[in-house]
Amino acid sequence: MGNEEETWVVMKTARAPSNIAVIKYWGKRDEKLILPINSSISVTLDPEHLSATTTVAASPAFEKDRLWLNGKEVSVEGVRYKNCLREMRARATDVVIESSGKVIRKEDWNSLHIHIASENNFPTAAGLASSAAGFACLVYALAQLMGVQEKYEGELTAIARLGSGSACRSLYGGFVEWKMGQEIDGTDSIAVQLAEESHWKDLVIIIAVVSSRQKETSSTSGMQESVKTSPLLKYRAEMEKAIKSMNFTEFAKITCADSNQFHATCLDTSPPIFYLNDTSRKLIGLVERWNRHAGEPQVAYTFDAGPNAVMFAKNKEVAAQLLQRLLYQFPPSADTDISRYVHGDQSILESAGVNSLKDIDSLSAPAEVAGIPNLQRIPGEVDYLICTNVGKGAYVLGEQGANLIDPVSGLLKK
Numbered sequence: 001m002g003n004e005e006e007t008w009v010v011m012k013t014a015r016a017p018s019n020i021a022v023i024k025y026w027g028k029r030d031e032k033l034i035l036p037i038n039s040s041i042s043v044t045l046d047p048e049h050l051s052a053t054t055t056v057a058a059s060p061a062f063e064k065d066r067l068w069l070n071g072k073e074v075s076v077e078g079v080r081y082k083n084c085l086r087e088m089r090a091r092a093t094d095v096v097i098e099s100s101g102k103v104i105r106k107e108d109w110n111s112l113h114i115h116i117a118s119e120n121n122f123p124t125a126a127g128l129a130s131s132a133a134g135f136a137c138l139v140y141a142l143a144q145l146m147g148v149q150e151k152y153e154g155e156l157t158a159i160a161r162l163g164s165g166s167a168c169r170s171l172y173g174g175f176v177e178w179k180m181g182q183e184i185d186g187t188d189s190i191a192v193q194l195a196e197e198s199h200w201k202d203l204v205i206i207i208a209v210v211s212s213r214q215k216e217t218s219s220t221s222g223m224q225e226s227v228k229t230s231p232l233l234k235y236r237a238e239m240e241k242a243i244k245s246m247n248f249t250e251f252a253k254i255t256c257a258d259s260n261q262f263h264a265t266c267l268d269t270s271p272p273i274f275y276l277n278d279t280s281r282k283l284i285g286l287v288e289r290w291n292r293h294a295g296e297p298q299v300a301y302t303f304d305a306g307p308n309a310v311m312f313a314k315n316k317e318v319a320a321q322l323l324q325r326l327l328y329q330f331p332p333s334a335d336t337d338i339s340r341y342v343h344g345d346q347s348i349l350e351s352a353g354v355n356s357l358k359d360i361d362s363l364s365a366p367a368e369v370a371g372i373p374n375l376q377r378i379p380g381e382v383d384y385l386i387c388t389n390v391g392k393g394a395y396v397l398g399e400q401g402a403n404l405i406d407p408v409s410g411l412l413k414k
């Protein structure tokens with residue numbers, strides 16, 4: 001640290017959710033500005049279960065920008081971090097430090113270095129949109145620290161987009177559209193909220209984490225390789241209607257079709273990209289069989305750039321039935337405690353009437369699998385399940401204890 005007056009550290013902490021696309025973004029028309037070839041729609045996941053928490057700090061004593069991700073220092077030299085930091089510095093305003101009354105001037109932000117510490121409460125780079133939560137959170141936290149006010153609605157989403165395309169949808173809660181926009185500079189390629197998180201309260205989300213290992217093909221390179229035309233475009237308007245009218249049947253049909261078309265596009269890429277694996281396909285089979293047997297969709301599934309299934313149940317009752325089916329077909333390995341197998345909202349587990357591994361053993365086969373020969377039930381095939389809900393957008397964490405950076409050293413808190 002420098003002399004007396006130069007010892008201050010100012011910081012803010014924010015949390016931002018992950019999101020899951022129900023109309024996928026896949027392909028860019030501008031790689032640098034991250035402008036998509038089609039608009040996309042997503043559901044925001046409950047930050048309680050899937051979010052990034054980020055502290056950003058500034059001090060005249062900091063010698064360079066630094067980033068700690070999940071406890072380890074990583075490079076902040078990447079162009080995506082640099083672009084977000086540059087755009088936020090350009091919009092910084094005069095900020096008064098509450099405790100001392102000291103004013104950080106607008107122009108001071110250009111020379112002040114930033115320390116960033118972030119943690120995800122779910123696996124990083126496993127196809128659960130950690131980059132979306134991470135960049136949305138970084139931009140939101142910097143806006144708080146630097147006193148950035150949006151000049152037009154969605155301006156911050158356009159900056160988060162520079163970090164990772166799907167990140168622009170993670171600033172808002174509920175149901176969100178990323179409008180592809182037309183402008184060359186990307187100013188109209190922003191996210192807008194279609195409906196708040198309270199709009200469709202019945203929906204329950206269960207995620208089957210099939211593998212939390214890092215994936216082989218990143219979304220960025222995967223979509224570069226994919227075909228440049230999108231047959232998915234026509235679904236957008238119908239999806240918006242289904243969400244606004246809470247029409248689960250339509251929502252489910254479009255969600256599953258969009259996911260399947262996205263993975264068909266991946267397979268149609270040369271060389272083909274495989275994100276789904278055998279377990280993913282079994283999960284699709286489980287849902288399709290049940291929906292067919294019930295005569296109308298009970299559950300919808302979607303898969304991003306990885307093998308994990310994100311399933312939407314039309315209400316809590318159906319979610320409990322889905323959980324029973326998942327536990328029946330994908331039991332945990334013998335040594336796994338139920339609380340380590342089912343994460344998130346425990347009330348679904350209670351509704352399913354499952355309290356122990358013994359309860360799983362006594363689950364009977366659902367009617368729709370009767371007569372299916374060789375239905376494999378391999379313990380441990382699914383890593384774990386996350387029960388969650390439609391969630392709210394980014395927010396500030398007010399309590400000092402939430403800060404991930406030490407206020408004295410300005411480094412990652414031990």
Ligand SMILES: Nc1ncnc2c1ncn2[C@@H]1O[C@H](COP(=O)(O)OP(=O)(O)OP(=O)(O)O)[C@@H](O)[C@H]1O
Nearest residue numbers: 052118124125126127128129130131132134219305
């Ligand atoms: N909390 C975070 N703060 C800042 N950056 C993050 C954070 N979490 C993830 N990232 C960045 O995102 C990268 C992971 O992105 P990647 O697209 O590979 O995986 P993913 O987002 O989990 O999956 P997908 O986008 O396909 O659903 C990390 O290597 C890191 O650079």
Ligand SMILES: C[C@@](O)(CCOP(=O)(O)OP(=O)(O)O)CC(=O)O
Nearest residue numbers: 021024025164165166219220304305
């Ligand atoms: C399959 C997807 O999850 C792809 C997400 O891609 P990213 O937003 O991770 O890609 P970059 O913009 O290159 O960072 C679909 C979606 O979220 O819409």
